[in-house]
Amino acid sequence: MHITVSRNNILGAVQRCQNVVERRHTVPILSNILLRASDDDLTASATDLEVGIRARVDASVQEAGGTTVAARKLFDVLKELDADADVELKTEDGFLRIASGRSRFKLATMAPDDFPDVQEESGGVAVRLDGADLAAMIASTSFAMSTDETRKYLTGTLFELDGDGRLNLVATDGHRLALMRRNLGQPVETCQSIVPRKAVVEIRKLCEDEPGQVELRIGERQIGLNAGGCTLVSKLIDARFPNYADVIPVNNPELATASRAELDQILRRIMIVANEFTHDVRLLLRPGEMVVSAHNTDQEQAEESLELDYAGPETEIGFNARYIRDVLGVMKGDAVRIHFRDGLSPVLLDESEDAAAQFVIMPMRI
Amino acid sequence: MTSRRVILHVDMDAFFASVEERDRPELAGRPVIVGGRAEARGVVAAASYAARRFGVHSAMPMRTALRLCPEAVVMPPRLPRYREVSARIRAVFSRYTPLVEPLSLDEAYLDITESLGLFGGAEAIGRRIKADIRAETGLTASVGIGPNKLAAKIASDLDKPDGFVVAPDDLTAFLDALPVSRLPGVGRAAQAKLDRLGIRRVRELRLAPASRLEAAFGARAATRLAALARGEDNRPVTSDREAKSISHERTFAKDVEDAGILRASLLAAVEEVGFRLRRLGRTASGVELKLRYDDFRTITRHRKLAAPTDATDALWGAARQLLDASWSGRPVRLIGMGVDRLGERVSQPELFAAPSPRPRVDAAADAVRERFGAGVLRRAAALQKRDQR
Numbered sequence: 001m002h003i004t005v006s007r008n009n010i011l012g013a014v015q016r017c018q019n020v021v022e023r024r025h026t027v028p029i030l031s032n033i034l035l036r037a038s039d040d041d042l043t044a045s046a047t048d049l050e051v052g053i054r055a056r057v058d059a060s061v062q063e064a065g066g067t068t069v070a071a072r073k074l075f076d077v078l079k080e081l082d083a084d085a086d087v088e089l090k091t092e093d094g095f096l097r098i099a100s101g102r103s104r105f106k107l108a109t110m111a112p113d114d115f116p117d118v119q120e121e122s123g124g125v126a127v128r129l130d131g132a133d134l135a136a137m138i139a140s141t142s143f144a145m146s147t148d149e150t151r152k153y154l155t156g157t158l159f160e161l162d163g164d165g166r167l168n169l170v171a172t173d174g175h176r177l178a179l180m181r182r183n184l185g186q187p188v189e190t191c192q193s194i195v196p197r198k199a200v201v202e203i204r205k206l207c208e209d210e211p212g213q214v215e216l217r218i219g220e221r222q223i224g225l226n227a228g229g230c231t232l233v234s235k236l237i238d239a240r241f242p243n244y245a246d247v248i249p250v251n252n253p254e255l256a257t258a259s260r261a262e263l264d265q266i267l268r269r270i271m272i273v274a275n276e277f278t279h280d281v282r283l284l285l286r287p288g289e290m291v292v293s294a295h296n297t298d299q300e301q302a303e304e305s306l307e308l309d310y311a312g313p314e315t316e317i318g319f320n321a322r323y324i325r326d327v328l329g330v331m332k333g334d335a336v337r338i339h340f341r342d343g344l345s346p347v348l349l350d351e352s353e354d355a356a357a358q359f360v361i362m363p364m365r366i
Numbered sequence: 367m368t369s370r371r372v373i374l375h376v377d378m379d380a381f382f383a384s385v386e387e388r389d390r391p392e393l394a395g396r397p398v399i400v401g402g403r404a405e406a407r408g409v410v411a412a413a414s415y416a417a418r419r420f421g422v423h424s425a426m427p428m429r430t431a432l433r434l435c436p437e438a439v440v441m442p443p444r445l446p447r448y449r450e451v452s453a454r455i456r457a458v459f460s461r462y463t464p465l466v467e468p469l470s471l472d473e474a475y476l477d478i479t480e481s482l483g484l485f486g487g488a489e490a491i492g493r494r495i496k497a498d499i500r501a502e503t504g505l506t507a508s509v510g511i512g513p514n515k516l517a518a519k520i521a522s523d524l525d526k527p528d529g530f531v532v533a534p535d536d537l538t539a540f541l542d543a544l545p546v547s548r549l550p551g552v553g554r555a556a557q558a559k560l561d562r563l564g565i566r567r568v569r570e571l572r573l574a575p576a577s578r579l580e581a582a583f584g585a586r587a588a589t590r591l592a593a594l595a596r597g598e599d600n601r602p603v604t605s606d607r608e609a610k611s612i613s614h615e616r617t618f619a620k621d622v623e624d625a626g627i628l629r630a631s632l633l634a635a636v637e638e639v640g641f642r643l644r645r646l647g648r649t650a651s652g653v654e655l656k657l658r659y660d661d662f663r664t665i666t667r668h669r670k671l672a673a674p675t676d677a678t679d680a681l682w683g684a685a686r687q688l689l690d691a692s693w694s695g696r697p698v699r700l701i702g703m704g705v706d707r708l709g710e711r712v713s714q715p716e717l718f719a720a721p722s723p724r725p726r727v728d729a730a731a732d733a734v735r736e737r738f739g740a741g742v743l744r745r746a747a748a749l750q751k752r753d754q755r
Contacts, residue, residue: 148672150687174716175673242718275709277651278674297648297710320714346717366712 001065002090003037005057007100010042010087011078013055014071016230017046019202020053021071032068034115035089035096037061045118046071051199052118056229066112067091077105120233124219125161125189129182131210131227137169137180138204140330140357145197146173153239156194159218163190167216170244176323177244177360178330193218194241199234206230248360249348252339256285256310260336263290264328266304267321270294273302274321280366281321285340286314294321317343318366324349327359370535372488373603374476375510375518376495378455379527381472382412385451386441388504397422397438402619404428411443415527448472451503458498462491467603475515477603489532496530513537516599519550537597542569549594556591559583571595612646613654614638615702621660623697628689633748635703636685640678641732643705649674649712650705653681655688658700667692670707673714678728678745681705 017033025031025048034045042059045052074096081087081100088099091109098105138157146154151174158170165187170179195203203225207214210227217224225232267281274281274294284291287310293303317340327349328336339348349359378384382400387393397417402408408428420435432438452471459466462485465477478491485491492509499507510521512533517540521531533540546568547557559582565571571579572595579588593599614635622628632655643650651674658664667688675681685703734743 146672150683172717173672174718175714177717247717275712277707278649278709278712278714280710280712297708318712344715360717362715362717364712364714366710 001035001037001067002063002088003042003059003061004086004088005042005059007078007081007083007085007087009057010044010059011075013042013044013057013229014075014078016055016202016206017044017053018071018075019205020046020048020051020198022048023072029068029110029114030116031070031072032110032115033071033074034066034068034112036066036112038064045115047116047118048198049116050196051202051232051234053202053233054118054231065091067096067109068112068115069096069107069109073107077107118231118233120217120224120231121219121222124217124222124224125191126215126217127161127167127184127188128213128215129167129184131207131212131214133182134214134216135204135207137167137182138200138207140180141169141171141178142197142200142204143326143330144171144173144176144178144359145200148173152237153194153241156196156237157200158192158241158244159195159216159223160192161188161190161218170241172242172244175320175362176326177247178327178357179244179248179359180357182356191218192241193223194237194239195223195234196237199223199232202232202234206232247346248358249339249341249346252341252345252348254285254310254312254315254340256290256308256312256338256340257335258290258306258308258338260328260331260334262306263292263336264325266292266306267325267328270302270304271321271325273300278364279321280318280364282316282318282366284314284316285310285312285338287311315340315343317347318364319347319361320364323361327361330357371477371479371513372482373512373515373518374478374488374492374495375512375515375522376455376459376474376476376499377508377510377519377522377526378472378499379506379508380412380414380418381505382443382448383414383417383441384412384505385448386444387414389447393439397435398441399428399431399435399438400441400443401428401431402442403440404432406619408619451505454503455499455505455507458495458502461498462495464605465603466605475518475603492530492532496528514597514599515601515603516550516594517541517597520544520548523548538572541595541597542567542572544568546571546595549591551590551594556583556587568595610708611654611704611706612639612642612650612708613656613702613704614642615656615700617658617700618698621697621699622701623695625693628693628698628701629686630748631701632685632689632703633682633745635701636682637678637731637744637748639703639705640676640681640728641735643681643708644676644728644732647711648708649676649710650681651675651707651709652705653684653688654704654706655685655692656700656702656704657689657693657698659694660697660699662699664700665692668706674707674709674712676711676713676728677725678731 036043041056043056045054085100090097096107096109154173160168165184166181167184168181206227214227223234270281270292273296275296281294289305290308291305295301331351333351337350346360346362383398386398398414399410399417400412401410410424410426410431412424413422417435417438422431422435448471459476463476463478463481466474468474488511492511496507496509506528508522508526508529510518510531512518512521513535517533517537521533524531546552546560565574651671654666654668656666669684669688731743
């Protein structure tokens with residue numbers, strides 16, 4: 001292989017691949033990036049056997065071919081090179097020579113034949129939408145994914161195409177849930193897949209960088225994304241996602257509307273004395289007012305009230321304050337609406353009647 | 367901020383052996399030794415005073431004990447029974463102060479500073495505790511009272527069995543006359559070293575030049591010895607209630623390589639810790655596993671829980687995972703588990719699950735345990751065949 005490529009182009013591609021590479025993998029070659037040159041382009045790919053990524057950039061190819069080289073080291077080298085200069089890459093006797101300006105590097109390589117291919121599964125349902133929209137959907141939901149490996153099925157995000165032509169993203173750790181819907185404007189075949197955390201994070205990054213449309217393909221065992229010159233594929237979590245629709249309260253009779261920023265600030269202050277592990281706080285709702293309070297095992301206390309729009313009966317609800325703040329953190333508007341029934345039933349939070357995002361939090365018993 | 371404290375140390379006399387004697391009156395007066403069988407490299411867990419007259423003492427290999435006292439009655443330890451009696455003794459303590467720090471089944475420190483006015487002073491409290499224990503368990507205890515843990519512990523040991531010693535506030539005179547071996551932490555090795563320096567009494571230790579002690583023991587140990595000799599000890603009495611963690615561990619008589627036995631032992635520890643956690647009205651958000659291998663290498667592994675809990679099942683799930691993930695397969699000498707990140711009794715119910723009946727299982731098991739002692743009711747998986755213990 002012998003090519004010349006713009007430093008910025010190859011740096012972007014290598015960085016995307018680098019994100020996928022696991023620092024310590026039992027298979028040594030997976031620490032590497034596969035580089036392949038043919039015709040007028042260079043393709044960089046990387047995989048951890050769960051998530052694979054391939055990024056294509058324009059290159060001037062003097063000699064086609066391929067090699068693999070340590071991802072981290074290649075990335076570090078490219079990062080330090082002159083941003084505006086071209087980079088020349090050439091394989092030679094088990095090494096990759098990198099030349100740019102007056103810099104010369106020689107990095108060890110491994111044969112590309114042993115590198116596992118990033119293979120796309122055929123079939124599945126493909127939909128197109130704005131990259132920015134998909135990124136925003138992930139941003140609004142991914143915080144609720146579980147990190148509890150004993151409940152593998154909750155450690156990802158559900159990507160669902162429903163009968164109303166919507167893409168729904170749902171994440172939950174069993175105590176709170178985040179849901180965001182997006183109308184695709186066309187009927188689609190329904191399907192459900194649990195996408196693992198790592199892939200969710202990478203999909204978001206790719207979409208954030210992509211100004212135009214992306215193609216999302218949801219298959220039987222794999223999810224794929226095409227964004228710009230990048231293709232990402234990921235295995236799915238082979239499990240059943242809980243029936244999330246059952247826990248979204250549709251008929252909570254009480255509604256309180258508060259200032260999002262104010263509630264967030266109050267929770268931040270009150271949490272100082274809440275138990276540092278359980279973050280349990282009490283919300284006392286009464287007409288026109290909410291009193292937020294907390295105490296801890298050292299008998300320390302905090303209390304603060306805020307005005308809000310509420311006219312129902314006095315109700316006290318316990319919460320992990322962290323869960324509420326996570327929701328407030330991904331909302332955009334000025335107001336948060338709190339729909340509840342009593343102190344123990346699931347509480348629904350949203351921004352408006354027609355909000356695309358809904359959040360459910362199970363109260364704590366305190 | 368050194369307010370005057372009154373600390374009481376209670377030490378049951380030959381506890382395990384005394385329980386056996388009380389449960390079997392025909393043993394009264396005979397030399398009774400509780401411990402593991404000589405063939406299984408057993409050691410003496412407790413010896414009655416009749417056995418001690420032959421030179422038998424705890425931690426001695428059983429083989430040696432039987433050589434010294436061939437007519438001894440050897441009893442296998444019945445820990446569940448001792449725990450049960452111990453729980454009754456702790457119930458006595460809690461009448462006089464909430465600040466109880468149990469050191470083991472048969473020994474505890476009590477901080478009675480705040481209770482003095484309620485019960486007519488330190489001596490009155492000490493005498494009442496002794497009398498209550500005797501009336502309710504038929505056993506004798508030795509009680510020591512002093513201005514700190516060190517003094518209380520030394521005092522309880524001075525007039526055993528059935529002792530009652532109050533150390534004066536001025537500890538210097540009280541300690542000076544004692545042989546250095548009375549100081550906790552001065553074992554046989556330290557005693558021999560001190561002897562070579564010509565130091566036999568605490569007074570000689572107190573007056574010894576720091577440089578001499580340092581040369582013999584190193585700076586740290588020398589400082590500690592000097593503080594002991596001066597009767598200095600600021601350690602507070604910490605009860606479970608203020609504890610940052612609760613743990614339980616067990617050393618096997620024989621190193622264990624069997625995963626089933628390890629799991630059963632771990633579950634038994636989880637049950638114990640869960641019980642104590644619930645009795646305190648606390649929940650935990652972290653679980654720790656401790657393993658000590660046959661080569662004495664010790665590992666601890668910690669896991670944060672997704673939600674605070676006081677349920678034995680939830681603690682067990684996390685503990686078992688830690689064991690499965692971290693046990694190397696080497697023979698294990700000690701296994702233990704603990705919980706930390708403690709908080710108030712709050713619970714985070716699940717969105718999806720129906721309410722679990724498990725809290726009621728725990729509550730019922732706890733009630734049985736409070737009344738009849740540990741080991742009466744437990745999860746079947748925590749049981750082991752007799753010969754596996």
